Amino acid sequence: MSETAVKGQRFTGSTRPPKTYEKKRVCAQKGCTTTLSQYNRRDWCYAHAPTKYPRLRGRIVKHDD
C-alpha cells in the first residue's frame, strides 16, 4: 500500500499542446472496449492500466478524464 500514485502532476513549463496518439484506440485488455483518449499514450484504459511505471522517460503524464 505504499505505491506512489503518479497523479496530480501539473503540465507546466510549456504551452504547446500535448502530443496526440492514434484516435479511436481501445483498451488492450481482452474484453474491454473502453476507448482510449487520444492523449493517453498507454495501451490500457484507466481501469486496466498498470499501476507501476517503470520510467517516465522525461515525459509528463497528463491525466485526461
Ligand SMILES: [Zn+2]
Ligand atoms: Zn480496459
